[in-house]
Amino acid sequence: MEERHPTSTALEYLNPSYWDERFSKEEKYEWFKDYSHFRHLIQPHLTPHSSVLELGCGNSQMSEDLYKDGTTNITCIDLSSIAVDNMQKRLLSRGLRDIKVLQADMLELPFDDECFDLVIEKGTMDVLFVDSGDPWNPKPETISKVMATLKGVHRVLKANGTFISITFGQPHFRRPIFNAADFSWSVEYTSFGETFHYFVYVLKKGQRSSYEDIQLKRFEAPRINLFHEELESEDFAFRINVDELNN
Known part of the structure; x- marks a missing residue:
């Protein structure tokens, strides 16, 4: 039976030893819900031949679900050696x-330029923001880490590749970062959830018309009612903690 991890404070998420300890005890956990809630948003950007990179896989089953859906060229990374070891063993046991x-x-992706069709992260970048200070004017060290991540993603994406970010980050906070002149991608987003909103950003490399401060485009997606799940998950506590730190 899956062990539920005690609610944690957001600042703990910045400590690598927290994740090692957690992954040594926890079999699986899905930040921002499981793949079934995002499948309809991810699949239009995939083919059976797509190469996919997942940032911060932890103990998520998303890579397995993508594989079952027909995408088999998948690479997952995580900073925790324990998470990586456990994931390798789990995947091997399932063939x-x-x-x-x-x-x-x-922050330092060890891959060649333009080698992935799709890069996806689910709550991983949010960890960089838990001690960011004023959300309208984040700390320089926060911006430096976020930009390092995005520049790495942009570099490893193929021409016309796609980056999908699933996050609590609201458009008015993410827009200045995604629209930086360093990037050639277009940016669209949608949201779902009843009491608390999750945002899904779709960034398409090579499709930005200029480096001007363009508006984010919203696209519509089918509504999914997560109310009952949201009140019981650690995502709820994570949202509260991040909001408190940013106020």
Whole structure:
């Protein structure tokens, strides 16, 4: 039976030893809900031949679900060696040898330029914001880490590749970062959830018309009612903690 991890304070998420300890005890956990809630948003950007990179896989089953949906060229990374070791063992036990799992830092991606069709992260970048200070004017060290991550993602994406970010980050906070002149991607987003909103950003490399401060475009997606789940998950506590730190 899956062990529920005690509610944690958001600042603990910045400590690598917290994740090692957690992953040594916890079999699986899905930040911002499982793949079934995002499948309809991810699949239009995939083909059976797509190469996919997942940032901060932790103990999520998203890579397995993508594989079952027909995408087999998948690479997952995580900073925690324990998470990586556990994921490798789990995938091997389920006969999923094709999924690669590597220990790596998303701030310094160890991959060649333009080698992935899709990069996806689910709550991983949010960790960088838990001690960011004023959300309208984040600390320089926060911006430096976020930009390092995004520049790495932009670099490893193929021409016309796609970056999907699933996050609590609201458009008016993420817009200045995604629209930085360093990037050639267009940006669209949608949201779902009843009491608390999750945002899904779709960034398409090479489709930005200029480096001007463009508006984010919203696209509509089917509504999914998560109310009952939201009140019982650690995502709820994470949202409260981040909001408190930013107020």
